[in-house]
Amino acid sequence: MASNATAIKERTPRRVLPGFGLTLGYTMVYLSLLVLIPLSAVFVRSFGSGWGHFWEVVTAPRVLASLRLSFGASLTAALINVGFGLIVAWVLVRYTFPLKRLVDAIIDLPFALPTAVAGIALTALYAPNGWLGARLAPLGLKVAFTPAGIVVALIFVGLPFVVRTLQPVLDDLDQEVEQAAATLGASGRQVFARVILPALWPALLTGFALAFARAVGEYGSVIFIAGNMPMKSEIAPLLIVTKLEQYDYAGATAIAVVMLVLSFGVMLGINALQNWTATRHGER
Amino acid sequence: MSRLLLIATALLFLGVFLLLPLLAVFVQALANGFGAYYVAVSEPMAWAAVKLTLLVAAIAVPLNLVFGVAAAWAIGKFEFRGKSALITLIDLPFAVSPVIAGMIFILIFGAHGWFGGFLRAEHVRVVFAVPGIVLATVFVTFPFIARELIPLMQAQGNADEEIARSLGATGWQCFWRVTLPNIRWGLLYGVLLCNARSMGEFGAVSVVSGHVRGLTNTMPLHVEILYNEYNYTAAFAVASLLALLALLTLAGKNVLEWRQPELRPAARRPRDGTRREPA
Numbered sequence: 001m002a003s004n005a006t007a008i009k010e011r012t013p014r015r016v017l018p019g020f021g022l023t024l025g026y027t028m029v030y031l032s033l034l035v036l037i038p039l040s041a042v043f044v045r046s047f048g049s050g051w052g053h054f055w056e057v058v059t060a061p062r063v064l065a066s067l068r069l070s071f072g073a074s075l076t077a078a079l080i081n082v083g084f085g086l087i088v089a090w091v092l093v094r095y096t097f098p099l100k101r102l103v104d105a106i107i108d109l110p111f112a113l114p115t116a117v118a119g120i121a122l123t124a125l126y127a128p129n130g131w132l133g134a135r136l137a138p139l140g141l142k143v144a145f146t147p148a149g150i151v152v153a154l155i156f157v158g159l160p161f162v163v164r165t166l167q168p169v170l171d172d173l174d175q176e177v178e179q180a181a182a183t184l185g186a187s188g189r190q191v192f193a194r195v196i197l198p199a200l201w202p203a204l205l206t207g208f209a210l211a212f213a214r215a216v217g218e219y220g221s222v223i224f225i226a227g228n229m230p231m232k233s234e235i236a237p238l239l240i241v242t243k244l245e246q247y248d249y250a251g252a253t254a255i256a257v258v259m260l261v262l263s264f265g266v267m268l269g270i271n272a273l274q275n276w277t278a279t280r281h282g283e284r
Numbered sequence: 285m286s287r288l289l290l291i292a293t294a295l296l297f298l299g300v301f302l303l304l305p306l307l308a309v310f311v312q313a314l315a316n317g318f319g320a321y322y323v324a325v326s327e328p329m330a331w332a333a334v335k336l337t338l339l340v341a342a343i344a345v346p347l348n349l350v351f352g353v354a355a356a357w358a359i360g361k362f363e364f365r366g367k368s369a370l371i372t373l374i375d376l377p378f379a380v381s382p383v384i385a386g387m388i389f390i391l392i393f394g395a396h397g398w399f400g401g402f403l404r405a406e407h408v409r410v411v412f413a414v415p416g417i418v419l420a421t422v423f424v425t426f427p428f429i430a431r432e433l434i435p436l437m438q439a440q441g442n443a444d445e446e447i448a449r450s451l452g453a454t455g456w457q458c459f460w461r462v463t464l465p466n467i468r469w470g471l472l473y474g475v476l477l478c479n480a481r482s483m484g485e486f487g488a489v490s491v492v493s494g495h496v497r498g499l500t501n502t503m504p505l506h507v508e509i510l511y512n513e514y515n516y517t518a519a520f521a522v523a524s525l526l527a528l529l530a531l532l533t534l535a536g537k538n539v540l541e542w543r544q545p546e547l548r549p550a551a552r553r554p555r556d557g558t559r560r561e562p563a
Contacts, residue, residue, distance in 0.1 A: 016446050017361050018455035024358040027370070030351045034422055035376055038388040041398065045391050084297045091294040095287055103295070105538050109302050111477070112530035112537075114484025115382075116504040117523040120511050121305035124312055124520075131304070156301055188286070217381025220486035220504070224511065237383040241491060244387060249396065256384045263379040271372060 042260065046253035057254040062230055063239060067258065070236040073147055074215035077154030078162075081211045082204055085162030092163070093170040107163050110156050115220025122153055123224040145227030150235065153221040158211030165207035166200065173199055202277040206270055213266045216259060309527045312520035324521035332498040333506035333522070336414070340489075340502060341482040344421040348478055352429030353471070357463075360437025361445070371434065377426040385423045386491025389416050412494030417502065420488035425481045429474035432547070436470040437463075439546070469544040473537065480533040484526055 046054060057063060091097075092104050110118065126133045126144040133144055143149045173196065181191045219237040227233040236255055243252040314321055324330065355374060359367060377385065392398045393410035403410060410416045444466065448458045464471075486504040493500045495509065503526055510519035541548040 016449055017442060017458070019357060019459075020362045020364075023354040024362075024364070027351065027355040027358050027374075030354075031370075031373060034419070035426060036373070038392060038423070039376070039380070041388050041391040042384065084294075087290055088294045088298060091291050095291055097291055101538075103298060105534055106298065106302055106306075108534055108537065109306060109530065112480050112484075112533040113306070114486060114504050114507075114523075114526045114530070116486040116507050117309060117484070117526050117530075118305060120507065120519060120523060121308045121312075124308050124516075125304055131308070132300075152301075156305065159301065213379060217384070218487075219381065219383050219490075237381050237487065240381075240383050240387060244390060244491060247396070249391065252387060253391070256381075256387060259381055260379075260384065263381070264376075267372075267375070267379045 039260075042253050042256050045249060046257045049250045053250060054254050054257070057251045058258055062234075063236075063251075063255060065231045066234050066236045066239045067255070069147060069150070069234065070216055070259075071262075073150040073154055073235070074212050074218075077151045077158055077215050078208050078212040080151070080155055081158045081162045082208045085159060085207060085211075086166060086200075086204065088159075089163045089166035089170055093167055107160050110158075110160050115157065115218065116224075118156055119153065119221040119224035122149070122156065122221065126152060126225065144225050145233065147226075147233055149225035149227070150222050150233065153225050154215040154218060157218050157221055158215050161210035161214060162204075162207035165210065166203050169200060169203040202273060205273060209266050209270045209273075213263050216263065306527060309520055309523050312516060313524040315520075316517045320517050321521050321524075324518035325525060327518075329497050329501070330506060330518075330522055333501045333503045334525070336417075336499075336501065337483050337503040339414070340418055340421050341479055343418050344425055344482045345475060345478050347422055348425055348429050349471075349475060351426075352433050352474060355430045356433035356437045356467075357459075359434050360440075361442055374430050374434075375427050377423055380423075382424055382485065382487030383491055386420045386488040388423075389419050389492050393419075411492050412496070413500060416492035417489050417500060420492045421482050421485055424485050424488045425478045428478035428481060429471070432470050432474035432477070433467060436467055436546070440466055469540050470547060473540045473544075473547050476533055476536050476540070480530065483529060 088107070092100065092107075123144055124130050126136070126149055128134065128137055128142075128144070130144070136143060141148075143152060178191050178195055181195050182188075186194065217237060219235075219241075222235055223238055226235060226238070228238060236259060240252045240255050243249075243255070313324075358364075359371065390397060390411050393403060393416060394400055395404070395411075397411070399410075410419070444462050445458050448462045449455075453461065483502075484504055485502075486508070489502055490505055490508070493502070493505055495501060495505060497506075497509070501509065503522055507519050507523045507526070510516075510522065
């Protein structure tokens with residue numbers, strides 16, 4: 001990593017402040033005991049029964065269906081969040097309107113509201129007799145207890161990631177460049193596509209990845225609204241819980257390994273993307 | 285024109301996806317009147333759940349607070365190899381599904397886990413008991429305080445502490461009198477977010493709790509049990525307490541952001557998920 005190289009270069013042996021050994025030591029021990037060693041248990045246990053068994057579990061139709069659903073619904077929700085998140089962030093950064101501060105504050109609601117509460121609230125709304133469900137039913141739209149309900153729950157949990165990633169970037173955009181483009185005869189659409197969007201896409205991608213990663217692992221808000229029918233509306237985290245309840249540890253850990261590898265991949269991808277944009281930004 | 289259209293779209297979207305669910309919690313909780321609401325939140329099992337939730341947060345938050353301060357001191361005040369890798373590792377729990385976070389402690393402390401035999405011989409219960417709930421909660425809230433303090437301490441630099449040292453302050457005096465006052469709002473901010481997540485965690489706790497009413501049932505788990513028993517009014521009544529906690533958290537968060545604008549996400553980076561780090 002690039003930042004490692006600079007860290008080595010800047011390393012100075014002279015330390016005025018005390019406590020480096022103590023705090024770093026404590027950090028490493030606490031991190032190892034509570035996170036690293038417990039997490040390694042997943043990998044050790046899942047490969048404990050051999051590659052063959054791992055492959056057998058992961059390719060079972062019910063497991064594949066749940067993974068497909070989890071990743072598919074997360075992808076859909078993250079894409080919807082990118083679209084509407086961009087509009088929300090744009091409106092919050094560029095325009096003034098009554099109660100704007102309150103609207104801005106409520107964006108973080110999904111971070112603060114326990115997922116189980118969100119889950120039962122969304123289910124009550126979208127159930128066939130709920131406020132929204134009753135209005136959607138005559139249109140032939142069924143949301144609760146279908147994959148569409150899962151997407152709704154995942155939109156809820158993912159939205160703040162997109163908005164909060166976009167806001168600072170939109171804030172930094174130089175509006176003079178947009179005005180210059182407009183004076184040179186660019187239409188509103190051209191300014192957006194050629195000036196604004198190119199500056200935004202790393203943030204859009206980061207927000208998308210964060211919302212997606214959170215959605216893949218989400219459990220509490222989804223299980224109430226999902227209906228949880230095997231092969232149809234059963235998400236991967238729920239299947240892990242089911243297998244744990246049946247003491248099928250090898251099965252549960254195998255699914256967990258697939259999800260962890262993907263999440264870590266997304267996380268490293270975001271880091272790489274941000275390092276890349278930061279360097280590019282620095283070179284300009 | 286397009287301005288009004290965009291504002292209307294944004295508000296409609298937020299109204300449907302954020303405000304309506306919040307509203308639904310309170311409306312459903314009071315659907316059968318205040319009397320039914322009061323009965324639901326004051327029955328003994330609900331109280332046991334409230335107490336357990338408070339207990340778990342009272343253990344998990346201080347643990348992660350001490351860790352957060354130690355990690356921020358090491359990372360913010362010193363240069364060393366592998367720093368950015370360490371920061372990534374601290375963020376790791378955010379990339380782990382809550383269900384997996386609960387599962388890892390079953391793999392270690394469960395009946396068939398690494399220490400299962402030893403724990404059974406010693407008659408100690410970790411999984412399906414309070415210690416397991418605490419461990420799972422500590423895991424999912426692990427990065428919250430550290431990730432607020434690390435960038436704050438990095439931004440503040442070492443100048444204040446170095447002056448204090450040169451004037452003869454000991455390391456501890458330096459920390460208590462100089463560093464701590466400098467980071468107090470950031471610290472409070474991290475504690476607030478960590479606490480909200482500790483009290484509201486569902487997936488991880490659900491896996492390790494065993495759902496024993498009155499014993500290993502936290503508030504979110506109690507909500508689930510009531511809901512699955514079709515006792516909707518009671519479920520939403522307990523849920524409304526958690527929703528109030530969420531609103532208080534948001535209010536506190538905004539007060540702190542007003543006190544210290546650098547805490548505001550718009551001034552920095554996303555609140556949750558993976559860190560955006562200057563290379």
